Amino acid sequence: MKVTTERIPEAQIVLEVELDDERVAKSLNQAAKRLSQRYRIPGFRKGKAPRVIVEQTLGAEAVFEEAMERMIPNAYEQAIKDEGIEPIGPPEVDNIDRDPFRFRARLPMPPEIDLGPYREIARIEEPVVVSDDDLADAVLEVRRSHAVLEPVERPVELNDRLKADVRATINGQQALDQPDADFHVREGMVIGIPGVVDELVGLGLGEHTFAVDAPDDWDDEDVAGKTAVFTVTIKEIKKEILPDADDDLASEAGEVDSFEELRAKLREDLRTRAEERSLEDHNEALLQAVIGGASIEFPPLLAQNEIEHMLHEVARSIGQDPRELVQSQDPKVIQMRERMREEAAVRVRRGLVIEKVAEAESIEVGEDDIEAEFDRIAGNGPQAEQVRNMIDTPGGRAMTRRNLISARVIDRLSEIARENALAAEDVEEDTPADDDANAEAPDGAAPAADDPDAAGPEQADE
Numbered sequence: 001m002k003v004t005t006e007r008i009p010e011a012q013i014v015l016e017v018e019l020d021d022e023r024v025a026k027s028l029n030q031a032a033k034r035l036s037q038r039y040r041i042p043g044f045r046k047g048k049a050p051r052v053i054v055e056q057t058l059g060a061e062a063v064f065e066e067a068m069e070r071m072i073p074n075a076y077e078q079a080i081k082d083e084g085i086e087p088i089g090p091p092e093v094d095n096i097d098r099d100p101f102r103f104r105a106r107l108p109m110p111p112e113i114d115l116g117p118y119r120e121i122a123r124i125e126e127p128v129v130v131s132d133d134d135l136a137d138a139v140l141e142v143r144r145s146h147a148v149l150e151p152v153e154r155p156v157e158l159n160d161r162l163k164a165d166v167r168a169t170i171n172g173q174q175a176l177d178q179p180d181a182d183f184h185v186r187e188g189m190v191i192g193i194p195g196v197v198d199e200l201v202g203l204g205l206g207e208h209t210f211a212v213d214a215p216d217d218w219d220d221e222d223v224a225g226k227t228a229v230f231t232v233t234i235k236e237i238k239k240e241i242l243p244d245a246d247d248d249l250a251s252e253a254g255e256v257d258s259f260e261e262l263r264a265k266l267r268e269d270l271r272t273r274a275e276e277r278s279l280e281d282h283n284e285a286l287l288q289a290v291i292g293g294a295s296i297e298f299p300p301l302l303a304q305n306e307i308e309h310m311l312h313e314v315a316r317s318i319g320q321d322p323r324e325l326v327q328s329q330d331p332k333v334i335q336m337r338e339r340m341r342e343e344a345a346v347r348v349r350r351g352l353v354i355e356k357v358a359e360a361e362s363i364e365v366g367e368d369d370i371e372a373e374f375d376r377i378a379g380n381g382p383q384a385e386q387v388r389n390m391i392d393t394p395g396g397r398a399m400t401r402r403n404l405i406s407a408r409v410i411d412r413l414s415e416i417a418r419e420n421a422l423a424a425e426d427v428e429e430d431t432p433a434d435d436d437a438n439a440e441a442p443d444g445a446a447p448a449a450d451d452p453d454a455a456g457p458e459q460a461d462e
Contacts, residue, residue, distance in 0.1 A: 001017060001018065001019055001020065001023070001075060001078065001079070002017070002018040002102075003015065003016070003017050003018075003079045003082060003083060004016045005083055005085070008106075009297070010297060010298065010299055010300060011108065011109045011110065011111055011112055011297045011298050011299045012106055012107060012108055012109060012299050012300075013085060013087070013106075013107045013109055014104060014105070014106055014107075015076070015079055015080070015083075015085070015091070015104065015105045015106075015107055016102065016103075016104045016105075017075050017076065017079050017102060017103055017104075017105070018100055018101070018102035019071070019075055019100070019101045019102065020100075021100070023071075024067075024071070024100075024101045027067040027070065027071040028051060028063055028064070028067045029051050030067070030070075031063050031064075031066035031067035031070075032049070032050070032051035032054040032055065032063050032066075033047055033051075034066060035054055035058055035062065035063060035066055036048065036049040036054050039057075039058060041053060041054060041057050042057075051063065064098070068096070071101075072093060072096075072103055075103075076091060076093075076105060080107070085107065085109075086109075086110075087107040087108055087109055088108050088109065088110055088299070088301070089107075089108040089299070089301045091105035091106060091107050092105065092106045093105045094106075108299030108300070108301040108302075109299060111296070111297060111298035111299070111302065111352050112295075112296075112297045112298075113294060113295070113296050113297075113352050113353065113356045114294060114295040114296075115290065115293070115294050115353070115356055115357065115360060116290075116293035116294050116295065117293060118289075118290045118293060118294070118357065118413070118416075119416055119420075120420065121286065121289050121290065121293075121413070121416065121417045121420060122417055122420035122421040122423075122424055123282070123285065123286060123289070123417040123418070123420075123421055124417070124418055124421045124422070125278060125279060125282040125414075126278060126282070128271060128274045128275050128278050129274075130267055130270045130271050130274060134270055135263060135266060135267055135270065138266045138267075138269075138270055139245055139262075139263065139266065140242075142249065142253045142254070142262070142266070143242040143243055143245060143249065144240065144242065145253070146243050146249065146252060146253055147240045147241055147242050147243065148240075148241040148243075149161050149238040149239070149240060149241070150238060150239045150241055151236060151237065151238050151239075152237050152238065152239045153205075153237075154204075154237070155201075155202045155203060155204050155237075156185055156200050156201055156202060156203050156204070156234070156237055157185070157201060157239075158185055158186070158187055158197075158201060159184065159185065159186065159240045160184070160185050160237055160238060160239060160240065161182070161183070161184050161185070161237075161238040161240060162181075162182070162183060162184075162185060162200070162234055162236065162237060162238075163180060163181070163182050163234075163235045163236040164180075164181055164232050164233055164234045164235055164236075165178070165179045165180065165181070165231075165232070165233040165235070166178045166181045166191065166192070166230065166231075166232050167230070167231045167232075168192050168228045168229065168230045168231070169228070169229050170222075170223060170226050170227070170228050170229075171226065175192070175222075175223065175228060176192045176228075176230075180235075184240070185197055185200055185201065192228065192230070193212060193214045193215070193218060193223060193228060194212075194214075194215065195212040195213070196212055196230060199212060199230070200232065200234075203232070203234060204234070204237075205234050205235070205236075205237065206233065206234060207231065207232070207233045207234075208231070208232050208233075208234070209229065209230065209231050209232075210229075210230055210232075211227050211228065211229050211230070212227070212228050212230060213225075213226075213227050213228075214226050214227070214228060221335075221339070245259060246259050247259050249262070250262035254266075282414070283410045283413075283414065286410065286413045286414060286417055287350065287353070287354075287410065287413065290353055290357065290413065291349055291350065291353050294353055294356075296349050296352055296353065298348055298349075298352060302348045303341065303344045303345045303348055304344075306344035306345075306347050306348050307337055307340045307341065307344045308326050310340050310343070310344060310347075311325050311326050311333075311336075311337070311340075312325075312326070314336075351402075354405065354406050354409050355405075357409045357412070357413065358405050358408070358409050361409070361412050363405060363408045363409055363412060364405075365401050365404045365405050365408070369404055370397055370400050370401060370404070373400050373403075373404060374388055374391060374392055374400070375388075377391060378391070
């Protein structure tokens with residue numbers, strides 16, 4: 001048996017195997033015997049018909065196909081053993097030739113990750129500021145949540161609330177159908193696609209038809225760049241009457257005694273949420289910096305596995321059997337797979353980098369850590385045991401382990417980045433300013449060498 005190997009991009013190896021004629025003949029004879037035991041060959045007992053007769057009766061192609069079912073797997077297993085190759089998944093076999101018999105297999109190999117200079121990243125979380133405009137918007141939302149809606153007989157205005165049947169077609173095909181929809185007409189609001197609110201303002205009760213062009217970069221590829229024809233039947237228009245921003249509103253909305261206390265509570269809530277978002281953005285920026293500086297190569301198999309995982313998530317969210325969705329050949333599901341491909345690759349890169357950083361920084365998660373996390377999630381309430389039984393599964397433990405490792409990796413990266421940023425600040429503070437360097441020299445000191453007005457020895461003699 002002749003074996004050649006070639007390393008190709010995306011962490012794969014191409015394995016080419018050629019079998020000698022004797023081995024092929026033996027495999028064909030064994031295949032013919034199996035077929036003669038399985039099928040009745042006239043004039044011969046089961047398993048006794050010679051190969052030439054079996055080929056005449058069932059066809060040489062049938063014998064060859066039967067031989068390949070065992071010949072290729074056996075040859076493949078021997079080849080990777082002899083070559084010391086350890087793939088992480090099954091091979092993709094193609095280019096099968098008969099004379100001489102040979103085949104080619106593409107093997108997925110372990111990913112290759114070089115983290116690069118990740119220990120040089122310098123970053124400190126940005127301080128959070130809650131502006132007066134942010135607070136004003138929060139107060140407005142509170143007032144809106146306690147507004148009174150009054151029916152009016154006039155055209156639609158911004159901030160009105162409508163009850164309407166909303167339908168839309170694209171190229172004659174129904175794209176949206178929402179009877180008795182109940183919604184506010186807010187600036188920037190999206191109803192199906194952007195731009196519908198602008199068309200609604202100024203309309204009265206009754207049926208109206210108008211066309212809106214979807215943006216070319218709209219998320220839904222079936223809608224992007226196309227014209228949607230909307231038919232909207234407005235059944236009711238209500239005006240929004242906001243309560244005054246006073247102590248009464250504070251008492252009703254915030255369980256506080258004064259409007260100033262409500263403002264303080266809202267500001268603190270805004271600060272808390274802003275700090276959470278800031279921390280998320282900071283952590284994501286750190287991880288993206290590491291990913292951006294890393295060299296990552298992985299086989300397509302990993303992205304394919306991630307797509308299947310994403311399909312499982314979709315299936316669970318819509319109450320469908322995950323296996324049906326994963327195995328479906330419906331054109332819409334195939335299209336969904338293609339849309340998921342880029343996101344799947346992003347997830348794989350992210351996971352590989354986190355694993356590599358954990359390895360480099362000796363970050364581990366033990367069984368005690370997982371148990372403690374389960375205790376935290378389940379809590380101490382009456383449903384604690386039930387919750388724990390739901391999450392304490394092999395899959396749940398694996399996911400919890402990944403989450404804990406990811407969190408610890410982020411913490412470590414943040415620590416490294418902060419230390420580097422503070423060290424850089426210290427260096428800047430210790431560096432003398434240009435003005436200090438050019439300060440007037442003391443009596444008897446030589447003038448600066450780069451001072452064009454300084455008189456050298458030769459000028460002094462003159």
